[in-house]
Amino acid sequence: MIYTQPYYKDKNWLYNSYIINEVSIFDMADNSSVSPNTILQWLKYYKIPICPIDDSCIYFLLSKDTNRVKIGFSTNLSIRIKDLILMNGSDLELIAYKLGNQSDEAELHRFFISDRLYGEWFNYSIHIKKYIESLKLDSNQLMKMKNIITDIYKNQQFKILRATYKSQEYTKSKIKTMIKDCPGITMYKIMKMLEQDTGEFITIGKVQNVVNSLEDNNIIISEYKDGKRLLYVV
Numbered sequence: 001m002i003y004t005q006p007y008y009k010d011k012n013w014l015y016n017s018y019i020i021n022e023v024s025i026f027d028m029a030d031n032s033s034v035s036p037n038t039i040l041q042w043l044k045y046y047k048i049p050i051c052p053i054d055d056s057c058i059y060f061l062l063s064k065d066t067n068r069v070k071i072g073f074s075t076n077l078s079i080r081i082k083d084l085i086l087m088n089g090s091d092l093e094l095i096a097y098k099l100g101n102q103s104d105e106a107e108l109h110r111f112f113i114s115d116r117l118y119g120e121w122f123n124y125s126i127h128i129k130k131y132i133e134s135l136k137l138d139s140n141q142l143m144k145m146k147n148i149i150t151d152i153y154k155n156q157q158f159k160i161l162r163a164t165y166k167s168q169e170y171t172k173s174k175i176k177t178m179i180k181d182c183p184g185i186t187m188y189k190i191m192k193m194l195e196q197d198t199g200e201f202i203t204i205g206k207v208q209n210v211v212n213s214l215e216d217n218n219i220i221i222s223e224y225k226d227g228k229r230l231l232y233v234v
Contacts, residue, residue: 008032008039011046018043024148025054025078026155036079051144054078058105060096060132062124068117069095069124073105077145082152086162091153094145096132175210176233179220184230187211 003013008028017023025043029036040054059077061070061084070092074080077097085092098104112131115122122128152158171194178190187207194202211231214220223230 006032006034008034008042011048014039014043014046015048018048022144024151026082026148026152037076040076040079056099056101058098058100058108059094060128062093062095063121064091064093067124068121069128070120071105071108071112071122072120073100073102078148081149082158085149085152086158092149094142094149096135096137097142097145098135171206172210172214175207176214176219179214179231180233183232184223186228186230190231 004010007013014028017028018025025036025039028039032039040050043050043054054076056073056075057077058071058073059081061072061081062068063070070084072080081092081094109116109120112122112125112128115125115127117123174194175190178193179185182189187204190211191202191204191207194207211220211222215222218234221232221234223232
């Protein structure tokens with residue numbers, strides 16, 4: 001079959017890729033050099049049925065390292081999960097989902113209030129496990145969703161992006177610790193300590209960006225003395 005270019009605007013290409021061949025919106029986006037959101041909008045434009053993981057639903061994501069579960073809402077779960085995997089140091093597993101809206105999410109948060117740790121994170125308790133069992137999920141659909149997450153982890157570009165993010169988070173954590181251990185430390189001193197710690201060339205601009213970010217989030221404060229910017233943890 002000959003498709004109209006660009007392919008992502010061709011109804012037949014979208015249908016055959018997404019429905020017949022079960023290609024994820026991420027791979028479709030990569031093949032078309034557009035964003036996953038663009039693929040999603042064209043699928044909706046042609047009224048092609050959207051998989052629940054790409055639609056509005058309540059999700060249950062398990063952090064394997066901490067045995068905590070995140071109960072959240074998303075209008076595009078596959079993209080949301082990609083962002084969460086990027087930001088979370090622990091590997092995440094999708095253990096359940098249900099179609100729903102933000103009101104349904106708030107109701108679940110109230111229902112599991114005794115298991116709540118902070119924000120959308122809860123202890124993976126017997127209470128929550130029994131609730132998930134009661135959902136009677138479509139095993140084929142859940143497996144398809146899990147495969148999409150597996151593909152995200154395997155994607156080479158994403159691996160590089162996640163490694164970069166982890167490196168940035170490590171640098172941020174390291175600088176915060178330095179400021180906490182050495183109240184009044186300067187950015188120049190931090191730069192030299194990082195270079196010694198990593199064996200890499202570190203620019204003062206990189207340190208400044210992290211310091212500014214920490215200060216913007218009220219994690220540290222600055223004091224200027226004798227023309228120097230001295231740093232302290234709040």
